[in-house]
Amino acid sequence: MRGMSLIVKTVTRLVAEFITIFGIYIVLFGHLTPGGGFTGGVILSCGFILLTLAFGKDFSLHVLSKRAAGTWDSIGALAFLIVALVGYRVGSFFFNLWAEPATFKLASAGTIPISNIAIGVKVGAALFGGFMALAVFRRGARGGYEEDE
Amino acid sequence: MEFSILPLLVAIPLGAAFILPLFHRVKRSAKIADFVSIFSAGMLFVLTLSLFEDAREILWVGRWSPKSVVGISLYVDGLSRLLLLIINTVSLAVVLYSVQYMVRYTSRILYFSLFMLMVAGMNGVVITGDMFNLFVFLEIASIASYALVAFGCESEELEASFKYLILGSIASTFVLFGIGMLYNQTGFLNMAQLSEHFQTAGVSRLAVMAGCFFIVGFGLKGAMVPFHAWLPDAHPSAPAPISAMLSGVLIKALGIYALARLFLNVYPVSSAFGTIMMLLGAVSMLIGVLMAVGQWDFKRLLAYHSISQMGYVVLALGVGMGVLSRGGSTVVAGLALFGGLFHLFNHSAFKSLLFLSSGSIEYATGTRQLKEMGGLRKRMPVTGVCCRIASLSIAGIPPFNGFWSKWIIIIAAFLAGHPWLGALGVLVAFLTLVSFVKVQRYALDGELPERYRNVREVPAAMGLGMIILALICVAAGVLLLTPPLKSLIMEPARDALLKTSEYARLVLGG
Amino acid sequence: MPRELLPYFLAMVLLVIGLYAIVGKKNVVKIIIGVIIMEYAVNLFLVLIGYRSGGRAPIVTKTLNEDPQRLREFMQTAVDPLPQALILTSIVIGLATLILMIAIAIRVYEKYGTFDVSKIRKLRG
Amino acid sequence: MFDTLPHIYALICLMIIGSVIAVETRDLLSTVISIGAVGFLLSLVYLMLGAPDLAITQVVVEIIVLVTLIRLTVTRDDTTVDEHRDVFALGSGLVFGGFLLSASLYCLQDAVGFGRPLMSVSQGYLNNALEMTGAANVVMAVLLDFRAYDTLGEATVIFAAILGAYVVLRRIGRKHDARDVPHS
Numbered sequence: 001m002r003g004m005s006l007i008v009k010t011v012t013r014l015v016a017e018f019i020t021i022f023g024i025y026i027v028l029f030g031h032l033t034p035g036g037g038f039t040g041g042v043i044l045s046c047g048f049i050l051l052t053l054a055f056g057k058d059f060s061l062h063v064l065s066k067r068a069a070g071t072w073d074s075i076g077a078l079a080f081l082i083v084a085l086v087g088y089r090v091g092s093f094f095f096n097l098w099a100e101p102a103t104f105k106l107a108s109a110g111t112i113p114i115s116n117i118a119i120g121v122k123v124g125a126a127l128f129g130g131f132m133a134l135a136v137f138r139r140g141a142r143g144g145y146e147e148d149e
Numbered sequence: 150m151e152f153s154i155l156p157l158l159v160a161i162p163l164g165a166a167f168i169l170p171l172f173h174r175v176k177r178s179a180k181i182a183d184f185v186s187i188f189s190a191g192m193l194f195v196l197t198l199s200l201f202e203d204a205r206e207i208l209w210v211g212r213w214s215p216k217s218v219v220g221i222s223l224y225v226d227g228l229s230r231l232l233l234l235i236i237n238t239v240s241l242a243v244v245l246y247s248v249q250y251m252v253r254y255t256s257r258i259l260y261f262s263l264f265m266l267m268v269a270g271m272n273g274v275v276i277t278g279d280m281f282n283l284f285v286f287l288e289i290a291s292i293a294s295y296a297l298v299a300f301g302c303e304s305e306e307l308e309a310s311f312k313y314l315i316l317g318s319i320a321s322t323f324v325l326f327g328i329g330m331l332y333n334q335t336g337f338l339n340m341a342q343l344s345e346h347f348q349t350a351g352v353s354r355l356a357v358m359a360g361c362f363f364i365v366g367f368g369l370k371g372a373m374v375p376f377h378a379w380l381p382d383a384h385p386s387a388p389a390p391i392s393a394m395l396s397g398v399l400i401k402a403l404g405i406y407a408l409a410r411l412f413l414n415v416y417p418v419s420s421a422f423g424t425i426m427m428l429l430g431a432v433s434m435l436i437g438v439l440m441a442v443g444q445w446d447f448k449r450l451l452a453y454h455s456i457s458q459m460g461y462v463v464l465a466l467g468v469g470m471g472v473l474s475r476g477g478s479t480v481v482a483g484l485a486l487f488g489g490l491f492h493l494f495n496h497s498a499f500k501s502l503l504f505l506s507s508g509s510i511e512y513a514t515g516t517r518q519l520k521e522m523g524g525l526r527k528r529m530p531v532t533g534v535c536c537r538i539a540s541l542s543i544a545g546i547p548p549f550n551g552f553w554s555k556w557i558i559i560i561a562a563f564l565a566g567h568p569w570l571g572a573l574g575v576l577v578a579f580l581t582l583v584s585f586v587k588v589q590r591y592a593l594d595g596e597l598p599e600r601y602r603n604v605r606e607v608p609a610a611m612g613l614g615m616i617i618l619a620l621i622c623v624a625a626g627v628l629l630l631t632p633p634l635k636s637l638i639m640e641p642a643r644d645a646l647l648k649t650s651e652y653a654r655l656v657l658g659g
Numbered sequence: 660m661p662r663e664l665l666p667y668f669l670a671m672v673l674l675v676i677g678l679y680a681i682v683g684k685k686n687v688v689k690i691i692i693g694v695i696i697m698e699y700a701v702n703l704f705l706v707l708i709g710y711r712s713g714g715r716a717p718i719v720t721k722t723l724n725e726d727p728q729r730l731r732e733f734m735q736t737a738v739d740p741l742p743q744a745l746i747l748t749s750i751v752i753g754l755a756t757l758i759l760m761i762a763i764a765i766r767v768y769e770k771y772g773t774f775d776v777s778k779i780r781k782l783r784g
Numbered sequence: 785m786f787d788t789l790p791h792i793y794a795l796i797c798l799m800i801i802g803s804v805i806a807v808e809t810r811d812l813l814s815t816v817i818s819i820g821a822v823g824f825l826l827s828l829v830y831l832m833l834g835a836p837d838l839a840i841t842q843v844v845v846e847i848i849v850l851v852t853l854i855r856l857t858v859t860r861d862d863t864t865v866d867e868h869r870d871v872f873a874l875g876s877g878l879v880f881g882g883f884l885l886s887a888s889l890y891c892l893q894d895a896v897g898f899g900r901p902l903m904s905v906s907q908g909y910l911n912n913a914l915e916m917t918g919a920a921n922v923v924m925a926v927l928l929d930f931r932a933y934d935t936l937g938e939a940t941v942i943f944a945a946i947l948g949a950y951v952v953l954r955r956i957g958r959k960h961d962a963r964d965v966p967h968s
């Protein structure tokens with residue numbers, strides 16, 4: 001993929017930042033407004049996919065390499081698992097520490113925003129990596145996930 | 150502050166699966182993958198054994214219990230414990246085997262990561278007490294298995310995986326539809342609350358329809374005969390350790406366990422569902438074995454036998470349900486259920502062992518065709534002995550475990566007043582014997598072909614995995630039928646199904 | 660059929676269409692489309708189950724929280740949040756299945772050179 | 785009380801029409817576009833039934849679905865399907881579908897009607913989410929607190945599927961050179 005015309009690139013440059021900011025907003029305010037970690041993560045990966053479609057795969061792989069995408073995928077999942085295991089402090093799985101009646105602030109609702117961020121990172125990275133694996137794959141070319149050894 | 154180990158059964162394999170891809174491009178990644186997966190499989194095995202101390206254990210995740218707001222419950226009774234034992238024992242043996250076998254494939258890290266996800270999914274299905282949670286973990290195990298079937302990336306494997314994936318997603322949709330119907334009818338998702346609701350309010354027509362959707366969905370996952378089309382393609386195409394996991398454990402945890410739990414514990418026992426299960430079981434037994442007799446591909450033959458042997462288990466469950474719903478003797482019902490569960494255990498041991506030995510033969514000779522093999526007993530003594538033990542077990546030769554479980558099921562069918570089903574059981578057992586005599590004759594005995602003169606026994610790690618399972622095959626027949634282990638493992642499992650309506654009381658009361 | 664049960668029936672119709680596409684069509688893309696339609700059908704069914712007349716989204720705003728009277732009214736009229744959580748999970752699972760399905764389909768096309776499933780059969784029956 | 789119902793009926797009927805077009809049209813690109821339209825109609829249904837979370841999610845997921853589906857269909861240059869109608873498949877589909885629909889017609893009469901769910905459990909979620917979890921969005925409170933274990937499973941499903949896609953898209957699955965020589 002070599003990228004598209006100048007008009008598309010210019011518009012993309014303008015829009016991509018807004019998409020990213022919107023995605024981050026959706027992740028962070030998931031416990032107060034519609035949205036949440038998963039939705040925000042998908043929006044973030046949509047931003048990356050738009051970049052890929054407009055500028056070609058080399059550009060977006062420069063921003064976030066496939067290996068880094070895999071790493072963030074794992075880190076997000078591990079972070080969520082750790083949130084789950086924090087519940088062991090009170091002898092349970094998934095206990096919402098620091099829960100308090102709603103204050104409608106960003107830092108409220110205990111572990112929920114943390115879980116949202118973890119899921120957002122995880123889903124964004126995972127979908128971007130999956131999309132790149134699908135996009136890069138060509139007949140007869142070396143592609144897909146790199147083989148080890 | 151009590152410390153429950155139930156979440157660890159899911160958290161350990163999940164943690165292993167999440168950590169492994171971080172090491173993808175690291176030097177010595179293969180060693181790390183081996184270490185992490187053997188360590189977590191061993192931990193799971195030990196945890197499972199430690200579960201046998203207590204009578205039952207229940208955990209409300211996040212402390213959301215019926216006292217405040219109902220959340221998801223994790224509940225382990227005798228039946229879950231039996232399934233956990235099966236899953237974690239077989240997965241330990243298979244991990245040991247994979248360490249050497251997977252040298253032939255690339256991307257070891259991804260393999261072990263997906264393997265751990267599959268184990269986590271099955272453990273999750275077995276310990277959960279919530280319908281939707283069961284669905285989610287069923288999906289984890291299924292998706293990991295779709296990818297593992299295609300692990301070799303050859304055209305046949307991709308084709309089999311695609312077929313499996315399509316039928317698997319139909320199954321998931323039906324299960325989810327059924328869950329939606331139950332939620333519409335009752336407003337509950339927790340199995341115990343559903344059971345309580347059905348006991349007081351009765352089963353409506355929509356709930357019966359949901360039951361039919363569950364039979365289609367879990368029947369597809371468990372490969373019962375009208376829904377079996379994917380299994381003979383998917384199981385042979387996977388790498389041998391994965392075939393062993395799929396045939397030995399996956400179809401039981403996702404299919405049979407879910408059906409047994411639903412129709413004996415959640416729904417009030419009904420003769421209609423019992424009859425359906427009995428018919429499905431009988432048809433699966435017969436069709437599976439008839440398809441198997443004519444096969445010359447070793448792994449495909451084993452796959453068809455899986456359908457047939459699972460038919461025995463479903464038949465036994467159906468017979469038990471029939472007796473219970475008529476208010477008949479609990480001794481007969483208990484005998485049928487005991488036979489079914491015992492066969493479930495035995496099948497996981499000998500079928501995994503058979504798939505592992507077929508993998509060893511393929512590893513050493515490069516072929517799966519029975520006609521091309523011959524005389525391998527002399528060149529591969531360990532594989533030969535293990536394969537022979539497993540074949541004797543599945544064929545139902547007296548001292549081995551397969552004989553006892555089939556025997557119990559057939560007796561129970563006669564006692565329950567289904568002599569034709571008993572006779573069918575005998576016939577299928579005979580055909581199974583014929584089929585495995587063929588395997589023995591062509592693969593292990595006879596003339597050693599010239600090109601296999603230099604075939605050597607497989608490495609020790611693979612042998613170890615097989616020997617563990619072979620010992621279980623030999624020992625289970627005697628040990629599980631005599632008091633200490635019988636009253637520890639088998640009887641609680643049977644009682645969990647036999648005392649159908651106790652389930653709700655035990656979960657909600659404790 | 661009572662009028663208030665018609666939406667459920669329409670969701671079942673959608674399920675049957677998806678099932679027909681999977682079973683009756685020979686093209687890989689059509690089969691994948693069938694799976695997607697079935698997922699839509701089940702999500703539609705779940706959201707219909709959770710709807711409560713009045714249909715307020717189950718999200719509390721700050722102004723609503725300050726007025727106990729309106730908050731109580733909200734709790735009696737907001738739609739059922741549980742099926743929505745289930746649908747969110749189900750959408751994610753559908754997306755995950757779809758990505759894996761498309762990856763496999765691309766590989767199958769590469770190996771066989773066709774989308775016609777009647778020509779994709781190296782495995783015997 | 786059934787104030788929004790006409791819209792819902794219209795939208796669902798449009799979804800059904802869109803799905804039939806998607807299944808029956810001969811051009812694969814049109815198929816993909818129609819399924820996209822069905823997805824957006826579904827997100828409108830979500831919006832009208834009081835589920836803004838789902839509406840947003842459905843729209844963004846739909847974009848990814850469309851992009852990947854188009855990636856699949858443009859694998860080849862000619863995107864038309866040249867299939868003859870299979871009478872047997874059509875017939876058996878009609879029979880089975882008719883059976884399923886008539887069974888559901890019979891069984892759905894027991895269903896709890898549209899617009900008044902039982903909410904045996906979820907009324908508790910609505911009443912207590914604000915106090916007990918502090919999340920104003922009750923759906924998020926259910927998803928990440930009351931039923932967070934499901935969400936862990938959901939995140940794992942995505943993880944498994946992406947790993948699966950990596951696995952399936954490897955160029956080389958087996959080490960062929962090692963195959964012929966035992967114990968290399």
